[in-house]
Amino acid sequence: MKKTAYLLPAVVIVIAAALSSVFVVDEREKALVLQFGQIVNVQEEPGLGFKIPLIQDVVKYDDRILSLDTQTIEVTPSDDRRLIVDAFARYRITDVVQFRQAVGVGGLRTAEARLTDILNSQIREVLGADQVTSDTILSEERRALMNRIRDQAREQALSLGLDVVDVRLKQTNLPAQNLDATFARMRAEREREAADEIARGNEAAQRVRALADRTVTETLSEAERDAQITRGEADALAAATFSEAYGADQEFFEFYRSMQAYEQALTGANSTMVLTPDSSFFDYLLNSDRGGRSSVGDTGQ
Structure with missing residues (x-):
């Protein structure tokens, strides 16, 4: 009985130790085995993994593409028209060892804070570059600018073990205090363009009317000339006929x-x-x- 009493707890301890030494990594994760804070093993493939109970720990990281929304910032393009910009990024952890060494125990929260700083810095640098105006940002060239932000942010994020997959600008608005002035300027520009178009239209209409009047005058003059010629010829023929008739009888x-x-x-x-x-x-x-x-x-x- 005494042996049984001692044997049962020992079996339970052995089973618990065996279970605590096994961990599972699914296809959406990558895992690190740490011993006293140092990386001793990397488990990137899905399946079972093993560790030493009580001595080693397992940290898992998401292997899927993650999303990050940046905070709204203010940028000033080369035409000095300030814009309110915010963006979102898609990224993933590509190197879990370097990621752990870069962010430590802070994990994703620390990584996203540092990635946000990188993105905001690149947004200011790209959108504030020479020859980049607010009209450029709002035009079809916007996609090329976003690709530049992504590529430059990707280079800096590699030090964090991250790969920036995509960057998109969600909004590029004017500050509220500048909206009225901008709308007034846009309205004045459109009114000036409309006045120019009306003036050009009136000028073209005057040319068309002048050409039509000249054509009518020339046509009437030619018709009157031909009529006078015809009447003269008819009168001459009538006079000749009368003269001939008078001479005959x-x-x-x-x-x-x-x-x-x-x-x-x-x-x-x-x-x-x-x-x-x-x-x-x-x-x-x-x-x-x-x-x-x-x-x-x-x-x-």
Whole structure:
């Protein structure tokens, strides 16, 4: 009984020691085995690991990509327009030994504080560089600037055993006291551009109208000239025709002209005429040798 009483606690102690000497590392972790604060083993592959109970300790670190949001800072680009900027970064622990040596027992909290300082320093350096204006930061070149921040931060973070995977600027806003002045300046610039466009449009419209007026004047002048030429040619042809007709039969020509005169004089309401008895207007109606005498000729109407 006495042997059993002593044996059972010993077995329990042995089992507890055996269990405390085994640890498990899953695929999302990396582990360090420490002995009196010194690294004696690195467990980077998932599976079982072993340590000496009571003498050695195991520290595990996340092997996944982690996220870090930086605090808002103020930067001044080369055009002296201050901007409020904050960013976020994606990083991972690539060298657990160097990470442990760099941050000690502070772990991720200390690492993120130091990484935040690195990121803020690089943001100020890149966004405050020569030829980098606030318009550049807000344009399509923003991606190139973020890549520069990432690459420069990555170089410094290697000393912490970290790899900076990505850096993104979340917001780049103007300070509240500068917004009204900036909006007023932007409004004035847009109004000036609009006035310039309106002036250029009016100038172009004036040129178009002047060209159209000149074209109309030239067209009317050419048409009038052609009409005058046509009328002149027609009058010349008519005069030649009348002259030829007059030469061929003078009496018929006079008769024809008299008929035209009668037709034009006695149109519409103009049906009554007062003439002297010796008027030659109705010669072809009153002269018995040409058209026969009419009783109308006796009345003088």
